[in-house]
Amino acid sequence: MTYMKPPTSEQLRDWDNEHVWHPFAPMQAYRVEGAPIIERGEGFHLFDVDGNKYLDGISALWCNVHGHQVPEIDQAIIDQLGRVGHTTLLGLSSPPSIELARRLVEITPAGLNKVFYSDSGSTAVEVALKMAFQYHQQKASGPEKRTLFATVSGAYHGDTIGSVSVGSIDLFHHVYGKLLFETVSVPTPCPFHRPASMTREEYVAWSFAEAERIITEHAADLAAFIIEPLVQGASGILVHPTGYLKHIRDLTQRFNIPLIADEVAVGFGRTGSLFACEQEEVQPDFLCLAKGLSGGYLPLAATLATDEIYEAFLDEPSAGKTFFHGHTFTGNPLACAAGIASLELFQKNNVLQNAKEIAAEIESCLQPLLDHPHVGDIRQRGTMVGIELIQQRDPQLSYSAKQRMGHQVTLAARKRGVILRPLGDVIVLMPAPAMPVELVRELCQVTIDSIREVTE
Numbered sequence: 001m002t003y004m005k006p007p008t009s010e011q012l013r014d015w016d017n018e019h020v021w022h023p024f025a026p027m028q029a030y031r032v033e034g035a036p037i038i039e040r041g042e043g044f045h046l047f048d049v050d051g052n053k054y055l056d057g058i059s060a061l062w063c064n065v066h067g068h069q070v071p072e073i074d075q076a077i078i079d080q081l082g083r084v085g086h087t088t089l090l091g092l093s094s095p096p097s098i099e100l101a102r103r104l105v106e107i108t109p110a111g112l113n114k115v116f117y118s119d120s121g122s123t124a125v126e127v128a129l130k131m132a133f134q135y136h137q138q139k140a141s142g143p144e145k146r147t148l149f150a151t152v153s154g155a156y157h158g159d160t161i162g163s164v165s166v167g168s169i170d171l172f173h174h175v176y177g178k179l180l181f182e183t184v185s186v187p188t189p190c191p192f193h194r195p196a197s198m199t200r201e202e203y204v205a206w207s208f209a210e211a212e213r214i215i216t217e218h219a220a221d222l223a224a225f226i227i228e229p230l231v232q233g234a235s236g237i238l239v240h241p242t243g244y245l246k247h248i249r250d251l252t253q254r255f256n257i258p259l260i261a262d263e264v265a266v267g268f269g270r271t272g273s274l275f276a277c278e279q280e281e282v283q284p285d286f287l288c289l290a291k292g293l294s295g296g297y298l299p300l301a302a303t304l305a306t307d308e309i310y311e312a313f314l315d316e317p318s319a320g321k322t323f324f325h326g327h328t329f330t331g332n333p334l335a336c337a338a339g340i341a342s343l344e345l346f347q348k349n350n351v352l353q354n355a356k357e358i359a360a361e362i363e364s365c366l367q368p369l370l371d372h373p374h375v376g377d378i379r380q381r382g383t384m385v386g387i388e389l390i391q392q393r394d395p396q397l398s399y400s401a402k403q404r405m406g407h408q409v410t411l412a413a414r415k416r417g418v419i420l421r422p423l424g425d426v427i428v429l430m431p432a433p434a435m436p437v438e439l440v441r442e443l444c445q446v447t448i449d450s451i452r453e454v455t456e
Contacts, residue, residue, distance in 0.1 A: 009037065009048075009049040009050050012037050012049060013034060013037065016037065017031045017034075033411075036048040036050075036052065036054065036414070036419075037049045037050075040068075040069075041056070041067075041068025041069055042068060042069055043067045043068060043069070044056055044067045044068070044431075044432060044435050044436070044439055045068075046068070046419060052417070053417060054414070054417050054418060054419045055417060055418045055419065055439060055442060055443055055446075056068070056419055056432070057413070057418050057419050057420045057429060057430070057431060057443045057446075057447075058419060058420060058421050058428060058429075058430045059296065059430050059431060059432040059435075060296050061291075061421070062233070062265055062270075062291055062292075062430050063290075063291035063292055063296035064292075064295070064296035064432045065268055065269070065292045065295045065296055065342060065345075065346075065351070065432055065433055065434060066295055066296075066342065066345050066349070066351070066432065066434045067432060067434060067435070070295065070341075070345070072341050072344070072345055072348075073295050073297055073338050073341045073342060073345070075341075076337045076338055076340065076341035077297070077298075077334050077337055077338055077341075079337070080096060080333050080334050080337035081334060083333070084333060085333070085334055086329060086332050086333060086334070087333065088328070088330070089117065089326070089330045089331040090326055090330070094331065094333045094336070095333075096331075096333045096336035096337045096339075096340060097117060097331035097333065097336045099336070099340055100115075100336040100339045100340050100343075101115035101117075101302075103340065103343055104289070104302060104304060105304070107274060107275075107343070108275060108287055108304055109275065109277050109278065109282065109283045109284065109287065110283055111283050111306045111307070112283075112284070112286075112287050112304035112305065112306060113304075113305075113306065113307050113310070114304065114305045114306070114307065114309070114310040115302050115303075115304055116131075116302065116303045116304075116305065116323075117300070117301065117302055117327075117330045117331035117336075118301040118302070118303065118327050118330060119299045119300065119301055119327055119329050119330070119332075120158070120290055120299055120301050121157075121158050121163075121262075121264030121265070121288065121290035121291060121301060122157070122158025122159050122160045122163045123158075123160065123301055123327065124158075124262075124264060124288035124289060124290050124301035124302060124303045125157045125158050125160075125162065125163040125166070125226070125260070125262055125264070125288050125303075126158070126160045126162045126163055127288075127303040127325060128224070128226070128260045128262075128286040128288055128303050128305075129149065129162045129163075129166065129223075129224070129226075129260070130162070130323070130325055131286065131303070131305060131309060131323060132149075132223045132224035132258050132260065132285075132286065132309075133146075133147070133223050133224075134312075134313070134323065135258065135309050135312045135313075136223055138312040138313065138321050139308075139312045140311070140312065146220075146221055146222060146223040147181075147182070147221065147223060148182060148183065148184060148218055148221040148222050148223060149165070149166050149181075149182075149183045149184075149222070149223055149224055149225070149226060150183065150184050150185070150186065150214070150215065150218065150222050150224070150225040150226070150257075151166045151167065151168055151183055151184075151185050151186075151225070151226050151227070152168070152185065152186055152187075152188050152189075152227055152228070152232065153168045153185045153186065153187050153188045154168050154169070154188045154190075154232055154235040154236075154238060155167050155168045155169075155185075155188075155226070155227075155228060155232055155235065156168075156169055156228075156232070156233065156234035156235055157226060157228075157262050157264075158264075161176070161179055161180065162181070164176055164179075164180060165180040165181045165182075165183055166183055166226050168183075168185050169234070169235070184214060184218050184222075185214075186207070186210055186211040186214050186215070187206075187207045187210050187211075188207065188232060188235070188238055188240075189203075189204055189207040189208065189211075189240050189241055189244045190232070190238035190239060190240065190379070191203040191204055191207075191241075192238075192376070192377045192379070192388065204241050207244075208244065208247055211244075211247065211248060211251065212247075212251055215248075215251045215252070215255065215257070216251075216255070219255035219257065222255070222257045223257075223258070224257060224258040224259070224260050224285075224286070225248060225251075225252050225257055225258075225259055225260065226259075226260040226262055227245065227248055227259070227260070227261060227262065228262050228263075228265065228266060229245050229261050229262075229263060229266055229271075229275075229276035229277050229280075229282070230245060230266055230271050230276040230279065230381055231265070231266050231271060231276070231381045231384050233265035233266065233384065234265070234423060235423075236379075236386050236388065236423050236424065236426040237379045237380075237381075237384055237385060237386025237423070237426060237428060238379065238386075239379045239380065239381045242280075243280070245276075245277070245279075245280045245282050246280040246281070246282060249280075249282045249283075249284070258285035258286060258309070259282075259284040259285050259286070260284065260285070260286040260288065261276075261277050261282070261284035261286065261287050261288065262288045263275055263276055263277070263287060263288060263289055264288055264289065264290045264291055264301070265291060265384075266381075266384070267289050267291070267292060267293075268289075268291070268292030268293070268342075268346075268433070269292070269346070269351055269352050269355045269382070269383075269433035270292070270355070270382050270383050270384050270430070270433060271381045271382040271383075271384065272352075272355060272356055272359060272381070272382035273352070274346070274352060275287070285305065285306050285308075285309060286303060286304065286305050286306075286309070287303070287304040288301070288302075288303050289301060289302045289303075289304070290302075292342070292433075293339050293342075294335045294336075294338040294339045294342060295338055295339070295341065295342030295345070296432075297335070297338040297342075298332065298334055298335035298338050299329070299332075299335060300332065300335035300336065300338070300339060345434075349434060351433050351434050352433070354433065354434055354435075355382060355383055355433035355434075356382075357437060358383060358431060358433075358435060358436075358437055358440045359380070359382045359383050361437050361440050361441065361444075362380065362383070362385055362429065362431075362440060362444060363380060365440070365441055365444035365445065365448075366378055366380075366385070366387070366444055366447075366448070368448055369387065369448060369451065372451065372452075372455075373392070373393060373455075374389055374390060374391065374392075374451070374455035374456075375387060375388070375389060375390070375451065376388045376389065376390035376393065376396060383429075383430065383431055383433055384430060385428065385429035385430070386423070386426045386427070386428055387426065387427040387428075387429070387447070387451070388425060388426045388427075389405050389406060389409070389425040389426070389427065389451070389455065390425070398425065399425055401424075405425050405454060405455070406422030406423070406424055406425040406426060406427055407422060408454045409422065409427050409447075409450045409451055409454050410422055410427075410450075412449075412450035412453045412454050413446050413447065413450040416446045416449065416450065417446070418442070418443060418446040418447070418450075420447065420450075427447060427451065429443060429444070429447060431443055
């Protein structure tokens, strides 16, 4: 069907409510409240169909790196589109996918020499899980039946069945539990939601010890251990104490358990280094990337693996050791071209240094919230920030889920021209690593004002 003239904003709103099923959205409430319908972006701002301007405080759900309408990335996509929009990697290859793979091998932790493309963070994790499972059946040292995966309590690794299985979000497991495979969890080392009987220091020490106990107990059955390095993102920006990632790596190496580092959310500068694993000099066996991989422009993901993992899949075709997995748009040339351009901008614009500067600015700007009676915790690592709202501090009491306090804060911020998205009652700030410092100040001030309005 064709339309004689562009639809009005009212028509778009009606059609949105009538036809579009939004992700992670309680649709009954969404249809009543509505949301901005974004038609364009410029720099670090978004514009809706009614002409309203918003500062993008969540970097397009944690993926945008350099802003919107970045000339270099736009041109890279246009140039590639002038050649071919998509070809398959099943039996063929393409220059952008080859070049991006080479660049990723050069900048990621040592030893990760093989790149398998997919199209989202969930599928990047799914690929790593299947590779690890198959690796143990085919490895040179002899086949082992390892079917158990270990994860960190409260983890989020995506929405496919495998990635939900290794996640530890209670709501997901309650709904989809009968579809999931068995896992074992170690306690999150983030001490905010600790038992009342423990100090922060006691809880952290206990979490280190429990990780060692649980891994030791299940070592013979573990196909892999998956972790979000340094920060558990969708769990509420749970920041791990220094040394925890290295502790897990040492334990997994001791028992020859492959380590899967899920850097979908934390990669590409968000924790202060290009990849979070760098900060504790950890070399995982698998590295999962997505979100910022294409600069936040196009769906693109990659699972990097070591030569040892890769070689377990090498044999004559008739041996059946092939990794039987793939996606139609694997290694899409347009997305890979955007990824190459994005990596070049990291160096050209010194994005990592900018990320460190705005991280320091965020910490400074949010100081007024430290003593706020309805702010229980401010968790930050680099440009990743979670501000947890509580009803009262002593004794600590959470708000009722029916109050949707986090959501109310995002509505208040929206009135002030800033886009936020909470995780329950955790207000998430996730500016693009390249965002200018003056816009970061605006983001922080609007957040403070919105929290004060809603809670007071």
